[in-house]
Amino acid sequence: MSNAPYRFDVTHRVCEVVDAHANLEPGAETDTVVTVAGRLMLRRDQGKLAFGSLQDSSGRVQLFAMAKSTPEYEGFTGLSIGDWIAVTGIVMMTRRGELSVRVDEWALLAHAGRPFPDKWHGISDPDTRYRQRYVDLWVTEEARQTFIRRSQIVASMRRILHAQEFIEVETPMLHPIPGGALARPFVTHHNALGEDLYLRIAPELYLKRLVVGGVEKVFEIGRVFRNEGMSTRHNPEFTMLELYWAYADHADMMQLTEELVAGIASEVLGTTTIEYDGREVDLSTPWRRATMEELIAEYAGVDVNLDTPIDELRAICERFGVETKAHYGPGKLILELYEKTCEAELWGPVFVTDYPVEVSPLSREHRERPGYTERFEAIVAGRELCNGFSELTDPLIQRQRFEAQEADRDAGDDEAMVVDEDYLRALEYGLPGTAGLGVGVDRLVMLLTGTTTIRDVVLFPTLKPEQGRGTAESGETVDHPH
């Protein structure tokens, strides 16, 4: 059994020691005694002297040990890189001007039985970084910073929404009917119920039920699951912010969205001008608004709308290399054309508006443009950041939309929606004009941390199982000191 202590009294975080003694003269010794703890990340032995670097969650500080004053000096110099230790001693400055804690007492808290990667080169293999994030976090400074920033971004998001009196809720992750988005779900099974359940693809329909229930401003930040391909911007489970705001419409929501994103950037980064992928992004408000058709005209140079003859639309799509299916109507064709020709080109931030009804089964029809909806997506750096709209509130129209979706499903579209009778029943009780928004939190974090792959903002991204490779069971030798 290990004789490592069950608990240990630490008096200072490393950053507190560093901050409080930044201006010591070289060679100075204070009479401030501190106890710090962390991992030994480097060691430089020099005979009767030894230097080490102790790292905790707040930073690094040098350790200074002397054979004549450090107890069990041989044991100290025999520590492994990566060992968790606690050190008690005075704060001092070496002759070369490196702030240090003198090792007057020390204790081993946990031995690192596996060697840490190269102290200088770190880990380059992404597989190792994602699989063994516990190692990556110690070795890769940027990784640690990214996840700290992620926490700050989400905290800022909550702070801003709470300040506007939105209420945070949690709704089911196990859904009897997958709904609220066009996506393939993961299926699971509940034994006692004897029923299949679906991991949610969106919380949308539950949150709008809450508006029916009188929660006028509501949001949820949580995981959703989509059974789709993986890429630099797609992880099968990812985090969404969804919010609903009674009595408001899409224009209000666009304003809230840009203020939210710019506000988070200001709070967390101190600026609304950021750099992404080598280019500047100006998140300051207001953001440009442009209809989908205006953008198609701008980027593809063709004028299309819902009145364009469908044969002509198909021909245009083919000209731009868009793959079309027989059951696509004009709305779907226009959306496909937009996605092919515009989306990746849009640096933004820009709100793309006026999505066709055909591709927006939960959005309310545009008050001035029949066939279109009051829906918008914000595009930043060529990526979809969020989606929002004036919500469809009429239960009869919603039923028709669901039925149209089921027709698509019957035509072979396994991402189409199915009729949710309870949701329709909720709408029958009355949903006032309401605006809704969904934000991809991981993508927002990517944007604000300058990260180009979602795996760098998700602590444990989905990977294939490694099947025993590199695990203790594989017969690899592990150094057990006890």
Add this chain to the structure above:
RNA sequence: GCCCCCGUAGCCAAGCUGGUUACGGCAGCGGACUUUUAAUCCGAAGAUCGUGGGUUCGAGUCCCACCGGGGGCACCA
């Protein structure tokens, strides 16, 4: 699901058109060293070259399959 690329010791990493005992660095091990900063110096060691087949007198290198990863496409409110 498709295409391209990658996989050499705990980590980083050479290895040109196939040619004998696979170059090094860090970490680890032994030794020297009382102010180092990726400490330095000396010494010894550590490799089923992702796995399995195949071609060849000879394979880390060429071919096939599989495993894992990366990028792209498809898919993706």
